[in-house]
Amino acid sequence: MMAEQTEPRPVAMRPRMKLHRAVWPLLALAAILIVSGIVSPGFYNIRIVEGRLFGNLIDIVYRATPTALVALGMAVVIGTKGIDLSVGSTIAITGAVIAWRIQMGDPHLVVLMMALGAATLCGIWNGFLVAGLGIQPIIATLILMVSGRGIGLLINLLYGGTNPSFESALLQGLSTGHLMSIPTRLFLAAAIFLALWLIIRRTALGLFIESVGGNAAAANLAGVNARLITFVAYVLCALCAGWAGVIMTADTHTSDPVSVAMYIELDAILAVVIGGGSLAGGRIHLGMTVIGALVIQALTTSILISGLPPEYNLVVKAVVVLFVLLLQSDNARRAITSPFRGRAR
Amino acid sequence: MHPKTIFGGAVAFAATIAATMASAQTIGFSQVGSEGDWRPAFSANMQESAKEFGIDLKFANAQGKQEEQLRAVRAFIAQGVDAIIVAPVVVTGWDQVLREAKEAEIPVFLVDRDVDVEDKTLYVTRISADFNLEGKLAGAWLATESKGTCKIVELQGTTGSAPAIERKKGFEAVISQFPAMEIVATQSGDFTTEGGKKVMEAFIKSTNNLDGICASFAHNDNMQLGAIQAMKEAGLKPGTDVQMVSVDYVPAIKDALAAGEANASVELRSAVGGFIYPIILDYLKSPTELDKWIVIPSDLHTAN
Structure with missing residues (x-):
């Protein structure tokens, strides 16, 4: 992916090491899919049902979309050496705004704009706390994380909120609809990915973000407005979460602020890390982050299909994630392979 | 002011x-x-x-x-x-x-x-x-409706929570009286619409479009509403192809009952x-x- 261009590469590394970052998450994804194929016969079947592609592999891509969008935004924020814990709350608020404004009878295109506007406001708030006031990102975004779902509930209460469900051809079309048998949300996600990629990789912003994440003081001295860059990163992240919120809310056509997208921040951070991002900042791998989200969803779908009792789900997920991260760790790989190589480094 | x-x-x-x-x-x-x-x-x-x-x-x-x-x-x-x-x-x-x-x-x-x-x-x-009684009522209704022969998929509540444990126990206590009634797939949908929809999507694939499945029992209505959406998107007719029974009787399930997409809901008053x-x-x-x-x-x- 493009991310490798800007990645500082130690001189001592041999050229073939360059491949590795992309290889390990893809290998993990392949391994999960192969094991699922053995455990659940017919896992790879894809057919057309109701005019749309239908099958487990489609489900994985389909269900990974919201997580992938959130993770893309998270990758940008993590690139600044920050973190955004409030993405789940941003989704809850977005969903509550959608249900509320539709109940109020606004045109649905306006509702979509309002929902994304609400998400942007969440980003501006986080950006203000982190870049404006200089509060530690984990604490700054924790504020919205704990209050956001409450705000969502309050929005539901604006119209009674006992049955916050709605019907919307436009929003459901964007989320659960299909175009040429392919789910619409994939086109939507691809467009957002492309837009983000252009902003990050075809303007100087990506370089600025990575320089701020690498060393904010040095970036500042070099003439980069570190505070502005950080602010923009949080707004971008919230906007990505807002789109995920639109997809998730339209998916179930209901606003459920208490439980929608619960723990999505953790999945998003995990996707960034599986994709080779470092919480120490300074790197943004957009493409690999999407692979990371696919790894997580492939795992979730595989467990659901396998018929494993639900008590084991999270434990199995944790073990597999640990395995993937071990695969990615240079140190762990070296420790495992060095006795067989017969030469010490 | x-x-x-x-x-x-x-x-x-x-x-x-x-x-x-x-x-x-x-x-x-x-x-x-x-x-x-x-x-x-x-x-x-x-x-x-x-x-x-x-x-x-x-x-x-x-x-x-x-x-x-x-x-x-x-x-x-x-x-x-x-x-x-x-x-x-x-x-x-x-x-x-x-x-x-x-x-x-x-x-x-x-x-x-x-x-x-x-x-x-x-x-x-x-x-x-009594959560246990709710499960029993759902099971008893299904036993009558299916005349004691039914393959069931179950959407469990949050793993380890009291309503999930008791509703499951109560339901199983009744259907265990009928040798041809069994739960063929069970997963946790965390009591949410989103969770219910995801789990039902997976069930639809793992059971070849719910082939031979006669009922879906959900520990709450929200999960069942998600399941109904998943089935409709897969071209199935919830309420007709598959009997839909759940617990809570929230406003949205009343609409689903009226539309014939759900069959029964035990009211948690x-x-x-x-x-x-x-x-x-x-x-x-x-x-x-x-x-x-x-x-x-x-x-x-x-x-x-």
């Missing part, structure tokens, strides 16, 4: 409270939180029917945290309320605070969930629905204030030994 107006309003408000306190019974109610559709409806009903019974209700939302709840109960004790109602967040850790209430001679009533205390005299009674308050008021008038569990009856609703 002018500061004076606010102040004046506050004085008038305080006066109103003081006036009502003089005549009415004061009851403190510590609620779990406001998750899902059912609990906010339950809270609203408790507050509304308190007015009807002339009760001065002090309502505290614990936001799902036990420490918040313990603090609320201690505040009620300090205020010297006539009775305390608790909908416990968790079952354990109640001995100390309930002892404090007992020493202050304030009777404690449990609603909804149970507590695990050694000394059962620490609370008067628990007034709640949210309008229970009219059931709970008379028991408490009678006890306050003349304290007598009550059963440790007073079950609020459950009703099963079908499309017609």
Whole structure:
């Protein structure tokens, strides 16, 4: 992916090491899919049902979309050496705004704009706390994380909120609809990915973000407005979460602020890390982050299909994630392979 | 608003409270939180029917945290309320605070969930629905409807939660009486619409479009609503191809029942204030030994 261009590469590394970052998450994804194929016969079947592609592999891509969008935004924020814990709350608020404004009878295109506007406001708030006031990102975004779902509930209460469900051809079309048998949300996600990629990789912003994440003081001295860059990163992240919120809310056509997208921040951070991002900042791998989200969803779908009792789900997920991260760790790989190589480094 | 107006309003408000306190019974109610559709409806009903019974209700939302709840109960004790109602967040850790209430001679009533205390005299009674009975009712309806032959997929509530455990037990207790009834797939949908939809999507694939499946049993309506959406998107007809039975009877499932997309829902009554308050008021008038569990009856609703 493009991310490798800007990645500082130690001189001592041999050229073939360059491949590795992309290889390990893809290998993990392949391994999960192969094991699922053995455990659940017919896992790879894809057919057309109701005019749309239908099958487990489609489900994985389909269900990974919201997580992938959130993770893309998270990758940008993590690139600044920050973190955004409030993405789940941003989704809850977005969903509550959608249900509320539709109940109020606004045109649905306006509702979509309002929902994304609400998400942007969440980003501006986080950006203000982190870049404006200089509060530690984990604490700054924790504020919205704990209050956001409450705000969502309050929005539901604006119209009674006992049955916050709605019907919307436009929003459901964007989320659960299909175009040429392919789910619409994939086109939507691809467009957002492309837009983000252009902003990050075809303007100087990506370089600025990575320089701020690498060393904010040095970036500042070099003439980069570190505070502005950080602010923009949080707004971008919230906007990505807002789109995920639109997809998730339209998916179930209901606003459920208490439980929608619960723990999505953790999945998003995990996707960034599986994709080779470092919480120490300074790197943004957009493409690999999407692979990371696919790894997580492939795992979730595989467990659901396998018929494993639900008590084991999270434990199995944790073990597999640990395995993937071990695969990615240079140190762990070296420790495992060095006795067989017969030469010490 | 002018500061004076606010102040004046506050004085008038305080006066109103003081006036009502003089005549009415004061009851403190510590609620779990406001998750899902059912609990906010339950809270609203408790507050509304308190007015009807002339009760001065002090309502505290614990936001799902036990420490918040313990603090609320201690505040009620300090205020010297006539009775305390608790909908416990968790079952354990109640001995100390309930002892404090007992020493202050304030009777404690449990609603909804149970507590695990050694000394059962620490609370008067628990007034709640019986999750196990709800599961049994769902199972009994399905056994009748399917004439005792049915392959079932189950959408469980949050793994390890009391309603999930009890509804499953109750349901299984009934269907185990019928050799041709069995649960062929079961997964947790975490009591959410999103969770129910994801799990049903997976079931649809793992059972080849629900081939041979006669029913979907969901531990709550929200998950069933998600399952209905997943089935419709896969071109299946919920309610016709597959019998849909769930628990809670929330407003959205009423619409689904009317549309024939759901078949039955066991009502977890949210309008229970009219059931709970008379028991408490009678006890306050003349304290007598009550059963440790007073079950609020459950009703099963079908499309017609």
